[in-house]
């Protein structure tokens with residue numbers, strides 16, 4: 001369905017991208033690689049620079065410095081050739097309130113010189129169905145809820161097959177059901193081979209749908225990579241419940257762990273970060289062999305949220 005991919009494996013590459021507004025560095029030295037075929041979550045608290053980044057990627061605002069390549073082509077010089085291959089939803093679409101949702105899309109599609117007028121009607125109908133707006137196709141867009149307008153914007157991005165979709169907070173204004181539907185839509189687009197770059201301040205959204213993630217904080221990138229790798233990189237902790245805390249600490253220390261100080265509220269537990277490569281069953285056997293009466297032993301993983309909060313110093317909303 002898509003045009004032949006160019007040589008580059010990356011759908012988006014940004015290098016040392018910076019945008020300064022007055023004295024503020026809205027985006028500061030961002031280097032980012034979005035592999036083709038990824039569902040790439042661009043995560044960060046409000047004001048961390050996500051929208052400014054997306055606007056630069058799409059050629060809507062010029063970077064102060066740095067370079068961008070989109071689908072293997074340098075931006076902004078190749079903008080005109082690349083943009084038709086990219087669908088975008090940025091900051092909610094402008095709609096004509098007195099036209100129906102369907103007529104809005106007909107009009108937007110007609111404004112696209114590359115679109116095929118002969119297939120317009122069917123493409124518009126299928127895009128509306130795809131975002132769950134089929135039933136409201138003939139209603140005036142001015143009467144749409146924020147969530148419906150958001151879906152109309154998504155439908156606009158789906159009027160043609162795209163190699164890359166860039167969605168800025170696509171679930172803004174959607175209720176939980178709408179949010180689930182957008183997640184499903186993103187998954188089905190990805191299954192068709194479309195690269196999806198989606199920003200969000202909601203970790204839960206990113207976590208459920210993305211293969212890769214980048215985290216912004218105050219204009220700077222704090223981490224990026226495969227979601228499963230970031231998850232695996234989280235610290236694991238061992239907790240041993242025993243009346244023989246001193247002996248347990250001795251055994252763990254001898255195995256290279258660094259048990260933490262006993263706390264008054266949990267006098268029977270010994271906790272320690274669990275280094276990679278240390279098997280819990282061996283530690284358990286060593287504890288038992290040393291005569292430690294083990295009542296319980298547990299390993300807990302750091303959640304992604306713990307990790308991202310540690311990286312950004314800010315909390316994320318975890319619920320939709």
Ligand SMILES: Nc1ncnc2c1ncn2[C@@H]1O[C@H](COP(=O)(O)OP(=O)(O)OP(=O)(O)O)[C@@H](O)[C@H]1O
Pocket residue numbers: 021024025026044045046047048049050051052053201
């Ligand atoms: N046109 C502009 N002029 C001046 N400052 C701007 C402009 N656009 C963005 N900023 C500032 O740059 C910073 C980053 O904003 P940006 O909108 O990119 O963040 P964001 O992560 O997308 O947040 P949000 O989700 O709230 O939109 C903010 O402090 C914002 O006030």
